[in-house]
Amino acid sequence: MAKDVAKLKEYKTIERIAGPLVFVKKVKDVAYGEVVEVILANGERRLGQVLDSSEDVVVVQVFEGTSGMDKENTKVRFTGEVIKLPVSIEMLGRIFNGRGEPIDGGPEIVPEKEMDIIGSAINPYCRAPPSEFIQTGISAIDGMNTLVRGQKLPIFSGSGLPHNEIALQIARQAKVVGEDEKFAVVFAAMGITHEEAQRFIDEFEETGALERAVVFLNLADDPAVERLLTPRIALTTAEFLAFDKDMHVLVILTDMTNYCESLREISAAREEVPGRRGYPGYMYTDLATIYERAGRIKGKKGSITQIQILTMPGDDITHPIPDLTGYITEGQIVLSRELHRRGIYPPIDVLPSLSRLMNAGIGEGKTRADHKQVSDQLYALYAEGRDLRGLVAIVGEEALSERDKLVLRFAERFEKEFVQQDKHEDRSIEKTLEIAWSLLSMLPEDELTRVSPAFRKKYYKGRTKKEKKEEKG
Numbered sequence: 001m002a003k004d005v006a007k008l009k010e011y012k013t014i015e016r017i018a019g020p021l022v023f024v025k026k027v028k029d030v031a032y033g034e035v036v037e038v039i040l041a042n043g044e045r046r047l048g049q050v051l052d053s054s055e056d057v058v059v060v061q062v063f064e065g066t067s068g069m070d071k072e073n074t075k076v077r078f079t080g081e082v083i084k085l086p087v088s089i090e091m092l093g094r095i096f097n098g099r100g101e102p103i104d105g106g107p108e109i110v111p112e113k114e115m116d117i118i119g120s121a122i123n124p125y126c127r128a129p130p131s132e133f134i135q136t137g138i139s140a141i142d143g144m145n146t147l148v149r150g151q152k153l154p155i156f157s158g159s160g161l162p163h164n165e166i167a168l169q170i171a172r173q174a175k176v177v178g179e180d181e182k183f184a185v186v187f188a189a190m191g192i193t194h195e196e197a198q199r200f201i202d203e204f205e206e207t208g209a210l211e212r213a214v215v216f217l218n219l220a221d222d223p224a225v226e227r228l229l230t231p232r233i234a235l236t237t238a239e240f241l242a243f244d245k246d247m248h249v250l251v252i253l254t255d256m257t258n259y260c261e262s263l264r265e266i267s268a269a270r271e272e273v274p275g276r277r278g279y280p281g282y283m284y285t286d287l288a289t290i291y292e293r294a295g296r297i298k299g300k301k302g303s304i305t306q307i308q309i310l311t312m313p314g315d316d317i318t319h320p321i322p323d324l325t326g327y328i329t330e331g332q333i334v335l336s337r338e339l340h341r342r343g344i345y346p347p348i349d350v351l352p353s354l355s356r357l358m359n360a361g362i363g364e365g366k367t368r369a370d371h372k373q374v375s376d377q378l379y380a381l382y383a384e385g386r387d388l389r390g391l392v393a394i395v396g397e398e399a400l401s402e403r404d405k406l407v408l409r410f411a412e413r414f415e416k417e418f419v420q421q422d423k424h425e426d427r428s429i430e431k432t433l434e435i436a437w438s439l440l441s442m443l444p445e446d447e448l449t450r451v452s453p454a455f456r457k458k459y460y461k462g463r464t465k466k467e468k469k470e471e472k473g
């Protein structure tokens with residue numbers, strides 16, 4: 001540490017040990033977030049951090065866990081420093097563990113500077129409004145729930161759904177169209193299995209995406225406390241790349257549910273009064289300290305865009321984790337178990353999905369002038385088609401009018417041609433809109449009430465003879 005070891009405050013007054021927490025009494029002049037060195041009786045040293053600094057007892061969370069600790073013979077040394085991450089442009093193309101240590105066999109990072117990992121939210125006055133379109137290559141996102149540079153857009157998933165595959169696809173394909181600017185991906189995985197970690201590593205290396213990525217992997221058998229550091233270390237790296245190196249950074253955090261479970265575990269060890277479903281009452285504030293580190297700053301070239309992935313326990317969108325996340329972020333992408341059962345990838349349900357900043361990133365000069373109207377028309381027809389499926393289950397398809405049958409077929413084709421695509425298919429926004437117009441052309445032109453006559457005249461393809469024959473047959 002930066003301070004002389006002889007001058008550091010050292011105590012042997014451990015009151016008790018609970019899980020990853022050490023409670024130290026009779027401690028003076030200690031700050032929240034201060035780095036702590038825990039020295040075991042056998043000389044082993046472990047790092048920790050001050051979690052609470054009340055007058056009587058200081059709570060220290062130990063990153064490597066507390067197994068083997070003897071409270072009578074263990075010393076706690078307070079360093080007077082906060083946790084800082086050594087950062088460098090050399091981090092691109094490297095893989096680290098959840099504490100920011102290289103695990104890819106490469107050399108140690110030679111730091112250009114050290115940054116406090118706690119960071120802070122961007123001052124609202126200094127925020128620049130998001131406005132540039134980020135192309136993910138996934139039609140259901142680009143066409144219907146557009147991601148904008150500087151946005152925070154979570155993916156609400158469920159257990160067993162392919163959210164990690166979607167995350168990897170976005171990490172591979174994300175780009176800003178028509179601009180030759182420095183772009184990077186910071187990928188942080190929390191609480192994943194060894195098998196999943198290996199898959200992430202293989203995917204990044206085989207596709208070449210690792211060249212522009214920084215990967216942090218916190219494994220399921222790593223200490224829960226480390227899981228609380230991983231997203232902050234990832235965002236500190238992103239802030240360095242964005243605001244020191246003028247890069248546009250996409251941060252992908254998976255799985256925020258594992259993060260929140262660790263937060264609950266630490267809260268229980270501290271014997272705090274639980275909030276909803278046992279999660280701490282400050283979970284909203286804690287999540288906000290992560291999510292609000294996305295955005296653009298006036299006068300700075302770089303930007304940070306976040307995609308947070310969380311699995312909803314029991315597919316319950318009202319669960320505290322997705323519920324609180326929805327309050328802080330700017331929309332959500334919702335994955336559907338029904339679409340997944342029918343073999344549709346990515347199983348994105350566009351009806352409950354929403355990108356609140358979509359209108360700021362689409363239109364003339366960004367995507368295409370007809371984008372907004374096409375999206376509205378697709379949404380309206382697909383919603384109507386989904387409603388008709390419920391009606392068909394009651395009265396049968398024979399009871400429907402010819403127009404209703406057409407809308408029903410539109411909904412089917414929308415899922416199979418627009419939503420569904422290959423895991424390695426990178427669609428341009430032009431290709432996405434081309435597919436959209438092909439689907440809209442199933443209906444008579446005058447049925448497209450949400451699209452202006454000028455756009456209908458320019459892009460409407462008309463129904464083919466085969467389609468007209470199918471309608472009659």
